[in-house]
Amino acid sequence: MAETSTAVESRPAAAVPAGAELRVAVLGVGVMGAFHVEGLSSRVRGARVTVVNDYAADRAEQVAASVPGARVEADPLAAIDAPDVDAVLIASPGPAHDEQVRACLARQLPVLCEKPLTTDIDSAYRIVQAEAELGRQLIQVGFMRRFDSEYVRLRQLVVSGELGNPLMLHCTHRNAGVPATFDSEMMIRDSVVHEVDVARFLLGEEIATVQVIKGAATRRAPEGFNDPMLVIFETESGRVVTDEIFVRTGVGYEVRTELVGELGSATIGLDHNVVRTGADGRWGGEITPGFIERFGAAYDRELQHWVNAARRGTIDGPGSWDGYAAVAVCEAGVEAVRTGERVTVTMGRRP
Numbered sequence: 001m002a003e004t005s006t007a008v009e010s011r012p013a014a015a016v017p018a019g020a021e022l023r024v025a026v027l028g029v030g031v032m033g034a035f036h037v038e039g040l041s042s043r044v045r046g047a048r049v050t051v052v053n054d055y056a057a058d059r060a061e062q063v064a065a066s067v068p069g070a071r072v073e074a075d076p077l078a079a080i081d082a083p084d085v086d087a088v089l090i091a092s093p094g095p096a097h098d099e100q101v102r103a104c105l106a107r108q109l110p111v112l113c114e115k116p117l118t119t120d121i122d123s124a125y126r127i128v129q130a131e132a133e134l135g136r137q138l139i140q141v142g143f144m145r146r147f148d149s150e151y152v153r154l155r156q157l158v159v160s161g162e163l164g165n166p167l168m169l170h171c172t173h174r175n176a177g178v179p180a181t182f183d184s185e186m187m188i189r190d191s192v193v194h195e196v197d198v199a200r201f202l203l204g205e206e207i208a209t210v211q212v213i214k215g216a217a218t219r220r221a222p223e224g225f226n227d228p229m230l231v232i233f234e235t236e237s238g239r240v241v242t243d244e245i246f247v248r249t250g251v252g253y254e255v256r257t258e259l260v261g262e263l264g265s266a267t268i269g270l271d272h273n274v275v276r277t278g279a280d281g282r283w284g285g286e287i288t289p290g291f292i293e294r295f296g297a298a299y300d301r302e303l304q305h306w307v308n309a310a311r312r313g314t315i316d317g318p319g320s321w322d323g324y325a326a327v328a329v330c331e332a333g334v335e336a337v338r339t340g341e342r343v344t345v346t347m348g349r350r351p
């Protein structure tokens with residue numbers, strides 16, 4: 001099975017001296033950035049936040065004040081250039097990623113960039129090429145599901161051969177609710193993007209085509225919005241992946257994945273949705289309300305892997321190629337929503 005992850009050891013960059021903490025600048029401290037600042041400050045070992053940057057100055061001040069020794073830098077590029085920064089965590093909105101990631105490459109700093117790597121295929125590919133020209137891997141992309149214990153277990157089942165040749169993957173991604181403006185394109189780029197990476201991670205090959213079926217819409221969706229949708233990927237070798245994306249269920253955060261192999265199948269995502277039986281003869285359960293509750297531990301494990309590798313001047317997780325592949329598949333997915341056609345994914349050659 002081909003390996004899609006780009007994580008390999010490369011020669012050390014600005015490695016942190018033995019025993020010293022990795023000094024991290026965090027760009028963008030909204031929901032994700034603030035969660036990562038907390039993680040770096042209290043749940044993850046070997047790093048500390050020295051610089052905080054946010055487009056909203058008051059937000060940056062508020063977050064920096066919660067971390068002893070952290071200061072605010074008003075300009076993101078100045079934060080990347082700061083002498084007290086060894087590595088950068090980018091949690092600004094997608095459109096800001098291209099410039100910020102390129103600045104990190106120019107300074108040869110390890111970077112953890114929240115998905116998406118960038119918002120269009122061309123800029124993502126230029127970053128893949130620029131990193132390849134450096135001859136070292138510095139960019140990790142925030143596909144945290146690769147660090148979730150259930151996805152890791154499922155991947156182990158695939159690699160061990162216990163399930164036989166994987167034939168199909170069935171994914172479900174449901175949110176209780178989203179902002180009113182969250183349209184079909186955002187459903188693909190912000191939500192389905194995770195299933196794109198999961199499919200590549202579990203099946204170890206690229207996605208070749210994308211098709212989107214728009215069924216009946218929930219009354220919770222604004223007029224003209226397609227929610228839910230069924231997204232169908234076909235991989236290079238012909239495996240089929242289905243993904244139900246439904247972001248206004250009014251229920252909770254439900255992410256499930258079933259892998260169907262020649263020798264059996266395995267499902268993950270049920271542990272977090274606990275089924276309980278009661279003395280009153282009734283049964284019911286609990287569903288995680290949001291993505292932090294479901295994937296909080298995975299984010300921290302992702303951070304710990306990144307910190308450990310960044311101290312050695314490299315990365316340990318999904319890299320720029322994985323980020324680029326996800327952008328390319330989502331681009332095809334957005335076109336598939338628009339045209340109703342099965343769209344072929346266009347990707348450049350891997351450097």
Ligand SMILES: NC(=O)c1ccc[n+]([C@@H]2O[C@H](COP(=O)([O-])OP(=O)(O)OC[C@H]3O[C@@H](n4cnc5c(N)ncnc54)[C@H](O)[C@@H]3O)[C@@H](O)[C@H]2O)c1
Pocket residue numbers: 027028029030031032033053054055056059076091092093094096114115116142143144190291
């Ligand atoms: N991995 C995941 O599961 C996951 C989940 C949610 C969000 N994300 C990604 O994380 C990133 C941030 O998402 P969020 O939900 O935290 O958004 P958010 O809107 O809550 O926070 C973004 C913050 O960035 C600031 N900002 C805007 N432009 C900036 C710039 N040029 N430089 C620095 N800061 C800037 C904003 O003021 C805001 O505080 C996005 O790329 C998003 O796709 C990933």
